[in-house]
Amino acid sequence: MAEMNEKSYSRLERRRTVGASLISILIGLVTGSLLILIVGLTTKNIGLSGAWEGIRLVFGGLFSTGRDMATGVLTFGFNPNTFGNMLFRSTPLILTGLAVAVAFRTGLFNIGAPGQYLMGICVALLISLSIPSSQVSPVIIWFLAFLGGMLAGGLWGAISGALKAFLNINEVIACIMTNWIAANLVTLIFSGSNLRNLTENTKSAYIYKTSVNNVATAKLGLDKIFSDSQVNGGILIAILLAILISVLLNRTVFGFELRATGSNRYAARYAGIVDKRSIVLSMVIAGAMAGAAGALYGLSGNTEFYWSTYQSLPGVGFNGIPVALLASNSPIAVIFTGMFMAMLDISGQQLKNLTGYNEYLTNIIISVIVYLSAFSLVIRNFLVKHDDGVSRALSSLGNSLRGNKRKGAGK
Amino acid sequence: MSYLIQQTLIYAVPLMIVALTGVFAERSGIINLALEGIMIFGAFIGVLFIYQTQSGTVFEAAYKAKDYLTLQLYMLLTMLVSAVMGAVFSLLLAFAAINLKADQTIGGTALNLLAPALVLFFIRIIANQSNLKMEGDAPSWFMLKKTMFGYPKLGNAGFFAETFLNKTYLATYVCILIFAVLSVLLYTTRFGLRLRACGENPQAADSLGINVVKMRYAGTTISGALAGMGGFVFALTTANGSANGDVAGFGFLALAVMIFGNWKPLTIAGGALLFGLFKCVAASYNILDLNGDGRYFLNELNINSYVYQMLPYLITLVVLAFTSKSSRAPKAEGVPYDKGMR
Numbered sequence: 001m002a003e004m005n006e007k008s009y010s011r012l013e014r015r016r017t018v019g020a021s022l023i024s025i026l027i028g029l030v031t032g033s034l035l036i037l038i039v040g041l042t043t044k045n046i047g048l049s050g051a052w053e054g055i056r057l058v059f060g061g062l063f064s065t066g067r068d069m070a071t072g073v074l075t076f077g078f079n080p081n082t083f084g085n086m087l088f089r090s091t092p093l094i095l096t097g098l099a100v101a102v103a104f105r106t107g108l109f110n111i112g113a114p115g116q117y118l119m120g121i122c123v124a125l126l127i128s129l130s131i132p133s134s135q136v137s138p139v140i141i142w143f144l145a146f147l148g149g150m151l152a153g154g155l156w157g158a159i160s161g162a163l164k165a166f167l168n169i170n171e172v173i174a175c176i177m178t179n180w181i182a183a184n185l186v187t188l189i190f191s192g193s194n195l196r197n198l199t200e201n202t203k204s205a206y207i208y209k210t211s212v213n214n215v216a217t218a219k220l221g222l223d224k225i226f227s228d229s230q231v232n233g234g235i236l237i238a239i240l241l242a243i244l245i246s247v248l249l250n251r252t253v254f255g256f257e258l259r260a261t262g263s264n265r266y267a268a269r270y271a272g273i274v275d276k277r278s279i280v281l282s283m284v285i286a287g288a289m290a291g292a293a294g295a296l297y298g299l300s301g302n303t304e305f306y307w308s309t310y311q312s313l314p315g316v317g318f319n320g321i322p323v324a325l326l327a328s329n330s331p332i333a334v335i336f337t338g339m340f341m342a343m344l345d346i347s348g349q350q351l352k353n354l355t356g357y358n359e360y361l362t363n364i365i366i367s368v369i370v371y372l373s374a375f376s377l378v379i380r381n382f383l384v385k386h387d388d389g390v391s392r393a394l395s396s397l398g399n400s401l402r403g404n405k406r407k408g409a410g411k
Numbered sequence: 412m413s414y415l416i417q418q419t420l421i422y423a424v425p426l427m428i429v430a431l432t433g434v435f436a437e438r439s440g441i442i443n444l445a446l447e448g449i450m451i452f453g454a455f456i457g458v459l460f461i462y463q464t465q466s467g468t469v470f471e472a473a474y475k476a477k478d479y480l481t482l483q484l485y486m487l488l489t490m491l492v493s494a495v496m497g498a499v500f501s502l503l504l505a506f507a508a509i510n511l512k513a514d515q516t517i518g519g520t521a522l523n524l525l526a527p528a529l530v531l532f533f534i535r536i537i538a539n540q541s542n543l544k545m546e547g548d549a550p551s552w553f554m555l556k557k558t559m560f561g562y563p564k565l566g567n568a569g570f571f572a573e574t575f576l577n578k579t580y581l582a583t584y585v586c587i588l589i590f591a592v593l594s595v596l597l598y599t600t601r602f603g604l605r606l607r608a609c610g611e612n613p614q615a616a617d618s619l620g621i622n623v624v625k626m627r628y629a630g631t632t633i634s635g636a637l638a639g640m641g642g643f644v645f646a647l648t649t650a651n652g653s654a655n656g657d658v659a660g661f662g663f664l665a666l667a668v669m670i671f672g673n674w675k676p677l678t679i680a681g682g683a684l685l686f687g688l689f690k691c692v693a694a695s696y697n698i699l700d701l702n703g704d705g706r707y708f709l710n711e712l713n714i715n716s717y718v719y720q721m722l723p724y725l726i727t728l729v730v731l732a733f734t735s736k737s738s739r740a741p742k743a744e745g746v747p748y749d750k751g752m753r
Contacts, residue, residue: 039536043536109516163728163731163732167731167732167735167736168735168736168738169728169731169732169735170670170735172444172666173666173667173670173671173727173731174728174731176660176663176664176666176667177667177724177725177727177728178724178728179660180660180721180724181721181724181725181728184717184718184720184721184724185717185721187717187720188715188717188718188721191715191717310717310720311659312657313660318524321520321524322520322524325517325520357536358531358532358535358536360527360528360529360531360532360535361528361532363524363527363528363531363532364525364528364529364532366524366528367521367522367524367525367528367529368521368525370517370520370521370524371503371507371518371521371522371525373517373521374507374511374513374514374515374517374518374520374521375507375511375512375513375514375518
């Protein structure tokens with residue numbers, strides 16, 4: 001019976017969490033729309049009709065099919081291109097979201113995903129472009145490159161984890177420093193390399209596409225469903241990894257140890273858990289996820305990596321933070337929040353292409369959502385405090401009903 | 412040598428002042444992860460203010476008439492504007508963290524996301540490109556030159572004048588002054604003691620009649636004001652007077668310097684100078700001539716430039732590795748104040 005209560009209670013909790021996230025999203029979208037309206041009304045060449053177009057794109061950018069040539073009116077409908085691109089863009093977001101979420105569950109704020117991502121993409125590109133596909137099967141090269149990228153990200157994450165566990169260095173600082181070190185290291189590695197695209201004279205700031213060596217993530221038929229988009233099998237890998245992480249965290253002893261360390265490091269240690277090991281391994285897993293994000297992005301075959309990155313960090317690494325926060329650090333929920341963020345990204349592109357607004361509006365919406373999620377926990381706790389009486393009454397009613405049934409069965 | 416000192420100061424001073432802003436927030440009990448975002452916002456406000464006011468006003472006339480005093484006042488005014496707007500922006504964090512008892516790390520992250528998004532959104536709309544630049548050669552309007560102090564344009568004006576008066580910015584010295592004043596404020600005044608008490612044990616502070624909410628608002632607001640100002644100083648002295656929704660991670664680095672400096676002003680100043688020195692070496696190792704023999708020692712070592720770029724971050728980690736066992740954060744930082752708790 002106690003088990004039943006626990007289950008229904010956790011279901012209630014989950015519903016509250018999802019509810020709080022949905023409310024945050026709605027408020028975020030409304031705030032963005034208000035901003036569109038204000039800017040539209042105060043800017044000469046946009047006006048009210050332009051603002052209305054902008055608002056429709058914010059909510060339905062994914063379904064936008066452009067403008068009608070004759071009438072100039074925005075048209076909406078199923079657009080395989082934007083859907084496919086949404087899936088393609090959500091792949092790294094889901095993975096960096098996982099990188100942040102896993103660490104969060106162990107009580108660590110992993111702001112180091114950009115560095116781990118860079119190490120992942122760097123090693124994946126090195127492997128996939130250095131092994132000649134004339135001698136080794138491209139499929140094998142792909143797997144080597146993908147695993148190499150994950151491993152590189154994992155090792156990079158391990159540095160921050162070890163600094164935290166053994167030397168008590170705040171993980172936020174360790175992550176920030178390793179981010180910039182990674183940015184410089186990657187630039188250093190590629191600066192003298194012949195993997196730079198020197199054949200096209202405007203492209204020397206980029207590394208060759210992996211398709212030059214015939215290595216590219218398999219499309220797995222997804223390109224048939226979502227025609228002329230960039231989608232590939234990477235999205236399936238990301239979803240699979242999210243499920244694996246969920247099982248690992250919630251269904252294994254190791255996962256329990258990670259979560260226990262996250263809840264209270266010292267209590268966990270008292271219970272016989274090696275907290276330092278948990279911290280390091282959690283960062284290894286987190287880093288591997290971010291590394292996988294980088295590897296999949298680099299291996300898609302049609303993306304180009306700007307190697308001289310020593311002065312900037314990849315935004316997709318930082319965007320893992322809102323993805324994880326919006327998902328309350330649940331790996332399964334990360335799949336959906338990652339896709340949601342990618343959808344906003346697409347809406348932003350549509351805003352830029354079709355109206356007088358620009359893509360940064362959707363970043364504003366995301367930040368508002370994150371801001372609200374900072375106290376969504378507070379709102380939830382408030383709800384819990386106040387419907388405690390209701391739920392207690394309900395559960396006692398349920399207990400007595402079940403109790404009666406059992407009594408009846410006993411007769 | 413003059414060049415090395417100048418460049419080091421240019422990097423170190425924004426770091427130093429922004430790290431101190433972190434101290435004010437954290438010593439009052441609020442983790443201000445939003446330093447980066449507030450800097451970005453402050454840089455934008457400062458550049459926007461100059462962009463909007465520089466042409467066709469008294470300031471342009473002052474530039475043409477070489478009225479340097481007015482120009483310096485103009486710069487100070489801009490610093491003030493950035494500071495005020497930085498403070499306003501940081502209220503978002505203060506409200507979430509203090510009134511709503513929100514998670515401060517997430518709140519700070521939200522501001523870090525909001526600032527570049529907001530800034531880039533408006534820059535696109537205002538300037539129709541991805542960065543906003545002061546018009547013309549505006550950063551040089553505010554640069555101090557030795558000729559302003561009566562030294563001849565050619566010839567050596569002596570070590571002091573060459574180092575501290577030529578091609579520097581008044582903003583740098585103002586920041587150092589503010590840094591000193593605020594450090595004294597934090598350690599020798601009643602206000603400073605009360606602020607620090609709220610970051611260590613707010614319940615005890617409250618029991619002695621200190622208004623914890625007010626103190627935390629004060630800490631966060633001072634923090635926001637200085638970070639906003641620091642953002643503008645960064646834009647002026649190292650970003651060539653432009654704002655593009657990015658301050659090269661300086662806000663995060665300032666956070667590192669703060670922890671590195673163990674939440675104490677003097678060690679923070681030291682840490683910032685160390686970091687600035689290495690940053691300067693990284694930026695200009697190939698033209699550094701320390702002993703004046705016309706040879707560039709570091710350049711002749713034939714080490715890849717990115718190794719030098721990496722050094723400041725590596726050194727920070729190494730120093731932290733040795734010092735962080737004894738590091739001591741304010742006890743109550745990051746914990747929302749709840750009267751009912753013991």
